[in-house]
Amino acid sequence: MPVVIAHVSDIHIDSEPRAAERARRVFDHLDALPADLDLVVLTGDIADHGLDAEYAGAREAAATRHPLLICPGNHDDREAFRRTLLGVPPSTEPVDQVYRTDRFVLALCDSSIPGQDDGYLADTTLRWLAAELDATPDDVPVLIGFHHPPVELNAPFVDRIRQFGEDRLAGVVARRPNVVAFLAGHAHTAAATRFAGLPLLVAPGVVSTIPLPWEGDRPVHLDQPPSLAFHVIDDRHRVTTHYRVVV
Numbered sequence: 001m002p003v004v005i006a007h008v009s010d011i012h013i014d015s016e017p018r019a020a021e022r023a024r025r026v027f028d029h030l031d032a033l034p035a036d037l038d039l040v041v042l043t044g045d046i047a048d049h050g051l052d053a054e055y056a057g058a059r060e061a062a063a064t065r066h067p068l069l070i071c072p073g074n075h076d077d078r079e080a081f082r083r084t085l086l087g088v089p090p091s092t093e094p095v096d097q098v099y100r101t102d103r104f105v106l107a108l109c110d111s112s113i114p115g116q117d118d119g120y121l122a123d124t125t126l127r128w129l130a131a132e133l134d135a136t137p138d139d140v141p142v143l144i145g146f147h148h149p150p151v152e153l154n155a156p157f158v159d160r161i162r163q164f165g166e167d168r169l170a171g172v173v174a175r176r177p178n179v180v181a182f183l184a185g186h187a188h189t190a191a192a193t194r195f196a197g198l199p200l201l202v203a204p205g206v207v208s209t210i211p212l213p214w215e216g217d218r219p220v221h222l223d224q225p226p227s228l229a230f231h232v233i234d235d236r237h238r239v240t241t242h243y244r245v246v247v
Helices: 017-031 052-061 078-086 123-134 166-173
Strands: 003-008 039-043 068-071 097-100 105-108 142-145 179-184 191-195 198-202 227-233 239-245
Touching (some): 003 017, 017 227, 052 078, 068 105, 123 166, 179 227, 198 239
Parallel strands (some): 039 068
Antiparallel strands (some): 003 227, 191 198, 227 239
């Protein structure tokens, strides 16, 4: 059986009901699936203002029967994220997490910079990632996720606040044949490109969709339905991504 991972991003829970309702619609869709998913990954911008009350709402909106792994984005606060969403002691250090099975590994890196909108992987995060890759057998496929895409996506607003210092990340994964793809959020648009010779798969935003330059000058679409991605890893470690709208 292939590995199936649902990829959700940018739910932006705030004090209004709209974002929570859209997130709940996505997670209800996942919970109604007839089969169990191997993992659900949520790549950042969980809370809109990084408030404890927003994380309490996110914990309800993103509750699921499937295994769940979450990283922060530029709208998140590391201390409140840990304290209220993860239920662990607060800290300002990067929130780096790994999900391990015999069939695959997903390393989720914190690309957020406190107080800034652009992204960067701290040296401690890169050392942590290298150690996790060293601890993974060569025959186990690895996906690496974060909030900020490390390349331009031809979306000008997002490209200005993407992940920088990406050459350092490329150096960590060089000559690691079992790294099969990168996952990101942040862009509020479904996208697929390449980074460091591997697929970079970007989840659409749940709370909104950003139009591309050739689609007009409207700053954001709030009327389009939320959507998500399914990443499938087959027995040859080939990754296929399917995007789904939740109506």
